[in-house]
Amino acid sequence: MGSSRRPDGYSARVRHAFHVDLRGIVDLLSRHLYSSPRVYVRELLQNSVDAITARGIDGTAPAGIRIEPLEVTGDGSLRIHDTGIGLTEPQVHELLATIGNSAKRDALGFARHDFLGQFGIGLLSCFLVADEIEVITRHGDEETVVWRGHADGHYTVERGPARESPGTTVVLRARRDFEHWLGASTVTELARHYGALLPYEVRVGEERITEGDPPWRARHPSPDTRREALLEYGERLIGATPFDVIDLEVPEAGLSGAAFVLPYADRTGPGERASHRVYLKRMLLGDRVEKILPDWAFFVRCVIDTDELRPTASREHLYEDDLLDTTREALGAQLRAWLVRLAATSPPRLAAFLRVHHLGVMALALHDVEMLRIVDEWIDVETNEGRVALGDLRRRHRILHYTPTDEEFRRFASIAAAQGIGLVNGGYTYHAEILRRLHRLDPDLVVRRLDPDDLATRFDVLDSAAEFATREFLGIARATLGPRGCAPVLRSFSPASLPVLHLEGGDARLAADLRAAREEADGVWAELLEPSDPEASDPEANEGARPLLVFNHRNPLVARLTSTVDARVVELSVEALYGYAMLAGNRLLRPDDVAGVNRAFLGLVEHAVHPLR
Numbered sequence: 001m002g003s004s005r006r007p008d009g010y011s012a013r014v015r016h017a018f019h020v021d022l023r024g025i026v027d028l029l030s031r032h033l034y035s036s037p038r039v040y041v042r043e044l045l046q047n048s049v050d051a052i053t054a055r056g057i058d059g060t061a062p063a064g065i066r067i068e069p070l071e072v073t074g075d076g077s078l079r080i081h082d083t084g085i086g087l088t089e090p091q092v093h094e095l096l097a098t099i100g101n102s103a104k105r106d107a108l109g110f111a112r113h114d115f116l117g118q119f120g121i122g123l124l125s126c127f128l129v130a131d132e133i134e135v136i137t138r139h140g141d142e143e144t145v146v147w148r149g150h151a152d153g154h155y156t157v158e159r160g161p162a163r164e165s166p167g168t169t170v171v172l173r174a175r176r177d178f179e180h181w182l183g184a185s186t187v188t189e190l191a192r193h194y195g196a197l198l199p200y201e202v203r204v205g206e207e208r209i210t211e212g213d214p215p216w217r218a219r220h221p222s223p224d225t226r227r228e229a230l231l232e233y234g235e236r237l238i239g240a241t242p243f244d245v246i247d248l249e250v251p252e253a254g255l256s257g258a259a260f261v262l263p264y265a266d267r268t269g270p271g272e273r274a275s276h277r278v279y280l281k282r283m284l285l286g287d288r289v290e291k292i293l294p295d296w297a298f299f300v301r302c303v304i305d306t307d308e309l310r311p312t313a314s315r316e317h318l319y320e321d322d323l324l325d326t327t328r329e330a331l332g333a334q335l336r337a338w339l340v341r342l343a344a345t346s347p348p349r350l351a352a353f354l355r356v357h358h359l360g361v362m363a364l365a366l367h368d369v370e371m372l373r374i375v376d377e378w379i380d381v382e383t384n385e386g387r388v389a390l391g392d393l394r395r396r397h398r399i400l401h402y403t404p405t406d407e408e409f410r411r412f413a414s415i416a417a418a419q420g421i422g423l424v425n426g427g428y429t430y431h432a433e434i435l436r437r438l439h440r441l442d443p444d445l446v447v448r449r450l451d452p453d454d455l456a457t458r459f460d461v462l463d464s465a466a467e468f469a470t471r472e473f474l475g476i477a478r479a480t481l482g483p484r485g486c487a488p489v490l491r492s493f494s495p496a497s498l499p500v501l502h503l504e505g506g507d508a509r510l511a512a513d514l515r516a517a518r519e520e521a522d523g524v525w526a527e528l529l530e531p532s533d534p535e536a537s538d539p540e541a542n543e544g545a546r547p548l549l550v551f552n553h554r555n556p557l558v559a560r561l562t563s564t565v566d567a568r569v570v571e572l573s574v575e576a577l578y579g580y581a582m583l584a585g586n587r588l589l590r591p592d593d594v595a596g597v598n599r600a601f602l603g604l605v606e607h608a609v610h611p612l613r
């Protein structure tokens with residue numbers, strides 16, 4: 001026949017509506033949108049809060065929400081009653097039966113400011129725990145309407161017995177094996193978790209779960225009692241008494257809250273994101289919300305309530321927009337101001353804070369000159385002059401050197417110290433970057449990565465005659481230093497002002513220098529350099545493996561010492577120079593070393609007073 005066909009070959013167009021398989025939608029929500037069935041309590045509370053807000057305070061009914069769990073209803077259902085605005089019959093069809101429709105958007109489809117909900121899907125989360133949702137609702141003096149939605153996608157509407165007063169009751173009948181989600185203990189816990197700060201009274205059974213104002217808003221007789229109460233709250237939040245509490249306020253985001261300074265180093269570390277407790281219009285968004293603070297602020301956990309920031313549809317995170325950006329910046333500025341204030345008003349507290357959080361502050365100093373100043377003045381770094389603040393170090397040196405690795409630092413620290421070069425171990429997190437930024441505070445300061453050629457590590461061998469003349473000296477030095485596990489070596493090197501250099505074992509580069517020097521020497525003299533050392537035949541295995549005390553023949557004092565005939569004076573001087581080299585190289589003095597230094601010191605004093613005969 002083909003009579004319904006148009007000349008262009010198409011049949012007449014028929015319009016259909018999508019059929020939504022509700023089971024499929026619920027499955028999608030539960031798997032991909034909501035992290036757990038527990039969110040159904042949040043969605044119910046939220047709808048009741050919005051309904052009460054929409055009704056406004058008309059003075060006829062106390063605003064309140066009451067949940068009756070399984071144990072209270074006794075009929076296998078959970079009920080939640082509110083004194084909210086209720087729905088008319090047409091609204092029931094329009095709002096409850098249309099997925100994605102919400103009364104909480106304005107004519108242009110934007111979320112309306114007063115309400116928590118906006119997407120028109122929240123009620124569906126009840127299907128995570130229930131097969132049937134019943135809504136019994138009365139708006140003003142209108143008739144009471146009963147809507148029943150089923151998980152298979154059909155619903156019924158009928159007029160029911162009149163409710164005593166306007167408002168809504170939602171009744172959930174548990175899905176098989178989900179009964180425990182509707183039981184008193186779970187519901188109480190969840191209602192408290194999400195709703196403890198809600199502005200309307202919420203009860204589960206007879207138990208009130210709302211706590212009134214947020215702790216940072218609550219009234220207290222004095223600032224001290226307020227601080228104490230906040231610290232107690234913080235302790236419950238982070239599991240330890242906070243180091244301090246910082247008030248937070250960002251009016252553009254309708255945000256207030258408190259940041260608790262952790263008394264321990266954050267376990268997440270600078271690379272990971274710290275998470276915070278966030279309330280949205282006093283309903284909990286989540287306990288582990290990220291990105292509310294700048295990444296560097298990992299030394300605090302905060303709790304905030306915001307009216308203006310928007311949630312994602314899962315209501316578990318904040319929506320990234322310009323407002324979240326500016327809020328994050330404003331919160332960062334408040335934390336930074338706290339730190340600057342601490343530095344100015346309470347240095348010992350700042351020092352205590354930095355002992356725990358130096359990493360966070362250093363991370364911050366990479367972008368912020370104020371923080372750099374704090375690092376410069378208050379954070380001790382490892383240098384070849386011990387642990388000192390950079391500020392102190394740069395007051396002593398106009399050129400600072402650093403090694404990029406810890407290993408290089410260990411290798412060169414003492415040689416640099418002996419030559420008066422200020423060297424910082426840049427092998428720790430952020431240290432090298434901080435050093436490179438120091439010119440921001442001190443434009444004339446020169447900061448350089450250490451080039452081993454900056455160090456005088458060319459050890460020249462003495463000429464044969466001089467070498468021969470020092471044989472006795474070396475013999476005494478060897479006998480004196482032997483018990484210290486250290487071997488004496490005599491070389492000429494710069495600077496001449498440096499009499500001795502203590503070298504740790506394992507310094508491959510110096511060992512190579514020494515070896516090269518010896519190879520240049522005539523075989524006979526090479527033998528002389530380490531004549532009594534049994535390992536001398538295998539220099540590869542020997543040199544550089546044990547500590548060496550290198551005497552500098554270019555130094556006038558050492559040159560004189562090598563030709564001193566008085567063995568006792570040589571012995572005391574070697575002992576004293578050994579102690580000096582250990583101290584100059586920042587070596588750890590063992591009890592034996594200390595005793596040796598004392599002996600040498602007293603012996604030399606005695607010698608000066610009563611020259612030894």
Ligand SMILES: Nc1ncnc2c1ncn2[C@@H]1O[C@H](COP(=O)(O)OP(=O)(O)OP(=O)(O)O)[C@@H](O)[C@H]1O
Nearest residue numbers: 047048051095102103117118119120121122123168
């Ligand atoms: N307790 C209640 N009292 C009055 N109206 C309600 C109640 N619960 C739900 N409604 C109505 O049903 C609509 C749909 O609710 P639903 O929870 O699905 O979405 P929503 O709250 O609008 O948005 P969201 O998905 O963000 O929660 C609401 O917009 C509201 O008009």
